[in-house]
Amino acid sequence: MIPAAFAYHRPQSLGDALALLSEHGAAAKLLAGGHSLLPLLRLRVASTERIVDIGRLGELKGVRPGADGSLEIGGLTTYSELLAGATMPWVKEAVEGIGDVQVRNRGTVGGAIAHADPASDLPAIALALGGEIVLQSSSGTRTVPVDEFFLGPFETAIRSDEILTSIRFPAQPEGATGAYRRIDQPASGYSLVGVAAVAAMADGRVGHLRVGVTGVGEAAYRARGVESAMGGSDGGTEAVAAAAEHAVDGMEVNSDIHADAAYRSAMARVITIRALEAALGR
Numbered sequence: 001m002i003p004a005a006f007a008y009h010r011p012q013s014l015g016d017a018l019a020l021l022s023e024h025g026a027a028a029k030l031l032a033g034g035h036s037l038l039p040l041l042r043l044r045v046a047s048t049e050r051i052v053d054i055g056r057l058g059e060l061k062g063v064r065p066g067a068d069g070s071l072e073i074g075g076l077t078t079y080s081e082l083l084a085g086a087t088m089p090w091v092k093e094a095v096e097g098i099g100d101v102q103v104r105n106r107g108t109v110g111g112a113i114a115h116a117d118p119a120s121d122l123p124a125i126a127l128a129l130g131g132e133i134v135l136q137s138s139s140g141t142r143t144v145p146v147d148e149f150f151l152g153p154f155e156t157a158i159r160s161d162e163i164l165t166s167i168r169f170p171a172q173p174e175g176a177t178g179a180y181r182r183i184d185q186p187a188s189g190y191s192l193v194g195v196a197a198v199a200a201m202a203d204g205r206v207g208h209l210r211v212g213v214t215g216v217g218e219a220a221y222r223a224r225g226v227e228s229a230m231g232g233s234d235g236g237t238e239a240v241a242a243a244a245e246h247a248v249d250g251m252e253v254n255s256d257i258h259a260d261a262a263y264r265s266a267m268a269r270v271i272t273i274r275a276l277e278a279a280l281g282r
């Protein structure tokens with residue numbers, strides 16, 4: 001279908017883009033790679049008075065590893081650019097599984113995080129890594145911890161006058177390793193359930209663990225029940241299996257034509273076991 005009519009702006013700088021957002025607020029929508037927004041407009045699931053096309057703003061691109069092991073990723077960085085620049089092998093492996101070559105060449109990290117599709121992969125990975133989302137408006141810059149960013153389906157802490165300019169991940173604890181495991185919804189290739197885990201052992205015990213889950217609830221979330229059940233354990237098979245029982249604690253689990261809540265919950269436990277075992281090096 002043809003989208004409803006909209007005005008089109010292509011600002012030449014971040015400042016110009018922010019000025020347009022400040023003037024038009026919720027009546028404008030940002031366009032980055034367009035892989036999520038354009039299908040919605042074409043299906044008329046979404047409409048907007050104005051498109052502000054930020055897709056060519058090179059200042060929002062880049063993967064910047066810090067000397068201390070931290071990592072900053074510009075909002076307009078594509079998946080392919082992330083693959084070329086990311087320092088963590090498990091993140092690369094996860095990103096290689098997102099969409100296809102066209103999606104990875106056009107889809108942006110900021111677009112995926114801002115869109116907050118409940119089945120999107122990057123939010124789970126971001127939750128496992130921790131860190132903060134950097135948001136800029138014409139009145140300044142603020143940061144939101146990734147733990148507080150995803151509010152609901154397609155809903156985040158971004159205000160209508162803000163652009164997600166980057167995502168910052170801190171240095172991970174000494175010896176930390178991560179993994180992302182997912183089970184696909186065969187028709188779309190999106191995750192039915194996806195679990196990212198970052199773990200570090202200290203003195204033979206699990207000293208650090210963050211687990212991010214996608215596809216299961218209304219928004220990606222941290223599986224804090226799993227984290228606390230594993231914390232201080234020996235990280236062995238029994239501890240992993242017991243902790244995975246908490247994968248959907250406190251969640252209202254999605255139920256749709258692809259998977260009912262009981263199946264999704266069961267798969268969340270299975271995929272959590274796989275992600276934990278992989279993160280722990282087994």
Ligand SMILES: Cc1cc2nc3c(=O)[nH]c(=O)nc-3n(C[C@H](O)[C@H](O)[C@H](O)COP(=O)(O)OP(=O)(O)OC[C@H]3O[C@@H](n4cnc5c(N)ncnc54)[C@H](O)[C@@H]3O)c2cc1C
Binds near residue numbers: 029030037110121
């Ligand atoms: C065929 C196909 C397969 C896919 N498979 C997968 C998959 O397996 N796993 C997965 O996770 N995803 C998948 N995706 C989704 C894909 O990851 C996203 O469509 C893409 O990353 C979104 O980025 P974009 O730059 O295209 O965003 P756009 O479509 O341009 O924008 C999406 C939304 O984010 C807003 N936005 C964009 N950039 C910013 C910014 N910097 N600041 C604030 N708001 C912003 C826009 O206004 C819009 O509301 C798939 C998509 C397609 C088309």
